[in-house]
Amino acid sequence: MEKAKYIWMDGEMVEWDKAQVHILTHTLHYGNGVFEGTRAYQTKEGLAIFRLGDHTKRLLNSAKITMIKPPYSQKELEDAQVELLRVNDFKQNVYLRPLIYLGYGVMGLYHINAPVKTAIAAWEWGSYLGDEGLEKGIRVKISSFVRNSVKSTMGKAKAAANYLNSQMAKFEAIDCGYEEALMLDDEGFIAEGSGECFFIVRDGVLITPPNDNSLESITQQTVIELAKDFGIEVQRRRITRDEVFIADEAFFTGTAAELTPVREVDARVIGDGKRGEMTKKLQEKYFDVVYGRDEKYKHMLTYI
Ligand SMILES: Cc1ncc(COP(=O)(O)O)c(C=O)c1O
Missing domain, CATH: 3.20.10.10 (D-amino Acid Aminotransferase, subunit A, domain 2)
Structure with a gap:
C-alpha cells in the first residue's frame, strides 16, 4: 500500500506513520468497529468521491446497528473526507477508509463505556481484483x-x-x-x-x-x-x-x-x-x- 501524508484522526490531520492506537483498543480485541470503503476517481475536473453521502450514511447506520454512538455528524464526516483528500494531494485514484471504533479505556465485552474514536485513511489504490x-x-x-x-x-x-x-x-x-x-x-x-x-x-x-x-x-x-x-x-x-x-x-x-x-x-x-x-x-x-x-x-x- 502506498503511504499518504496524513490520516484524519478525531479531527486532527496526523502524519501517516504516527497514526497509531493503544494495544488495548477495544475494537482490536472484540471486533466491534464499523467502516466504509469509498473510492475517489481522477476525473477531467479533478479528484471526485463517488457517492460520498451514501457511503457516509451507511457508516452511520452501521454504527447504529452495533450500538456505537458516533461522535461526528454526517456533514462533519463528509467534510473530513474531502479535507483529507485535499491535504494529501493525490495524483492517482484513491480508496478511502473511514473507521468508527472503540478505543482504549475499558475492557470486557460490555462496550458501552468505551471511548468512541473515528479515523479516516486514504491512499492511492488501483483495481482490487487486477x-x-x-x-x-x-x-x-x-x-x-x-x-x-x-x-x-x-x-x-x-x-x-x-x-x-x-x-x-x-x-x-x-x-x-x-x-x-x-x-x-x-x-x-x-x-x-x-x-x-x-x-x-x-x-x-x-x-x-x-x-x-x-x-x-x-x-x-x-x-x-x-x-x-x-x-x-x-x-x-x-x-x-x-x-x-x-x-x-x-x-x-x-x-x-x-x-x-x-x-x-x-x-x-x-x-x-x-x-x-x-x-x-x-x-x-x-x-x-x-x-x-x-x-x-x-x-x-x-x-x-
Ligand atoms: C461483504 C460485502 N458485500 C458487498 C460489498 C459491496 O458493497 P459496495 O458496492 O457498497 O462497496 C462489499 C464492499 O463494501 C462488502 O464488503
Whole structure:
C-alpha cells in the first residue's frame, strides 16, 4: 500500500506513520468497529468521491446497528473526507477508509463505556481484483464458508467482526488457486462474494439476489440503475449454484472490485469464458459514471 501524508484522526490531520492506537483498543480485541470503503476517481475536473453521502450514511447506520454512538455528524464526516483528500494531494485514484471504533479505556465485552474514536485513511489504490481481471474476468470458488447467518450476525452493518468470515473465504479461494470466493447463505442460495455482490445474466435478463443476506451494496444499486437505463430487465431473486453454472454471464460489483467479470466458477466455464457483452456494456457505463463522463450521474460525485 502506498503511504499518504496524513490520516484524519478525531479531527486532527496526523502524519501517516504516527497514526497509531493503544494495544488495548477495544475494537482490536472484540471486533466491534464499523467502516466504509469509498473510492475517489481522477476525473477531467479533478479528484471526485463517488457517492460520498451514501457511503457516509451507511457508516452511520452501521454504527447504529452495533450500538456505537458516533461522535461526528454526517456533514462533519463528509467534510473530513474531502479535507483529507485535499491535504494529501493525490495524483492517482484513491480508496478511502473511514473507521468508527472503540478505543482504549475499558475492557470486557460490555462496550458501552468505551471511548468512541473515528479515523479516516486514504491512499492511492488501483483495481482490487487486477486490471486483467477487469478485462478478462476472474476464476471464482464457491466457498466452504457460508455467509454469516442473519440469525446471529447483523449483515447490514459493515462491521469489522463480520469480516472474519469473508477473510477465511477469501483465503480459502486463493489457497485453492482461485481469485475470489462466492458464499452461499445458510439455506444454500447465493449470498455474495467476500467483499462484493454478485450478478448473473440469463437470456438477456440481469439477475442479482436481494440484500437479505448480503451487504446493501452501493455499487450493486448503481449497476441496477444503469441496467434499467439501458432497458435491461432486472430481477432481484434468489440464485442457486447450478443456475450460476449455466448462466450466460456473471460478474461481481463492489466499490473495491468495481465491476469485475467472472469467467469460471468451480471448474465450470461461464458463457464463453470471457467478459460477456452485457457485462462489458455495464462496466463501461459504470466507469463513465464514476469518472464523471455521464452528465446524468454527475450528482453522485463530490469534487475535491
Ligand atoms: C461483504 C460485502 N458485500 C458487498 C460489498 C459491496 O458493497 P459496495 O458496492 O457498497 O462497496 C462489499 C464492499 O463494501 C462488502 O464488503
